[in-house]
Amino acid sequence: MKKFNPEGHTTHQFDIELNDVKHKVMNMGGLVESMVDNGLEALINLDAELGNQVSEDDHRANQFELDIDEDCTRILARRQPAASDLRLVLTIIKTISDLERIGDEAEKLGRISIKLARGQDEVPSYHKDLRHLGEHVKIMLREALDAFTRMDVEAAFRTAAKDEAIDQEYANFSRLMISHMMENPRYVSHALDMSWCARSLERIADHACNICEYVIYLVEGKDIRHANLDEMRKKLL
């Protein structure tokens, strides 16, 4: 397994600072992971209270982003890191932007669950399909965060490759919603809400994929965004 070996540092204090900021990123990752979990649960159980919780957690995720960003700027200014340390700091700056956006998407799930919990209309339940998609997205996010924590480039490739299957599952769900809307105009609004939720889940998978690409960049020093994943994997591993 190919792993990331950080530069040897001249000062012990710098190691502490880098570890500290990495630790914060992991905490932020744990937070947005629980937000996705709760957003999905709130939606499936029409639990407005849990939906509200996700909104509140979003403020914490935003604060994490600002804090970590500030830490990174300070490290760049004071420590002037080079080589892999510099890449680590830049990777963290990008990763937290994706984590913050995952939090935003989770918050949308929470918001829609609050709206649906208020509604009294009898509507068909698409929970089974949505949960299916949601579980796959949650696994992908978990694995992307693990790959980041362990700086494991193989795991990052493996996880990024799952995005295609999720895109397919999302497309199938969207088609199902369209056919429901066509069959019964009463379901339009509800099926549309479900489509937005599925879209949010699909976006979360995209952000997880981005995080995998940053891990690969960090370990390999090669920016694989917008490249063919299979080709890059063959070239690098």
Add this chain to the structure above:
Amino acid sequence: MKKFNPEGHTTHQFDIELNDVKHKVMNMGGLVESMVDNGLEALINLDAELGNQVSEDDHRANQFELDIDEDCTRILARRQPAASDLRLVLTIIKTISDLERIGDEAEKLGRISIKLARGQDEVPSYHKDLRHLGEHVKIMLREALDAFTRMDVEAAFRTAAKDEAIDQEYANFSRLMISHMMENPRYVSHALDMSWCARSLERIADHACNICEYVIYLVEGKDIRHANLDEMRKKLL
């Protein structure tokens, strides 16, 4: 007008490098601006050729992002900038990520225009409303890029404040699409496509808003993301 005054540099070469990378960002901004323009035109005129053009331009936008990112990493490693120079480089790294995502959203407009151009169904035209939203989004993007070019914090505040009106316009358009879907199941698929396009336009405005926030951060040294815009404006200006 409050403007950005870069640090005095010890080397002339550094000035050239910074200007060079800023220039590239402006070129990338011009490219994604034209992509939004073409995506909207392709959609309204069902012009598949223009839609394809946007897809091709998206590769160029992606390449811009990779190039500029590399430039920024090199500058950080070699020049170890401090204070406002460091903020400029970090701002550029974030700005190009938003520009790349604007390109992605424009590409979605292009893709939907290609799909619609193939269709033979008689469907209602929502072009007037979509164009209205699109024109407002284009103005906002233009102003955000201008604020970036001139590092004009007042213009950045003014432009960011427009996001709320665009959100409202987007919500109105979405409601209109829902009512059309309910009235006639035959329009579901088309009205849904239009909803996605409107969503893409709304997302482009969000990214323009982010760019404004980066300009404010750069000039004021204050990160105003997730803060109340009005309060920050009063405090800073």
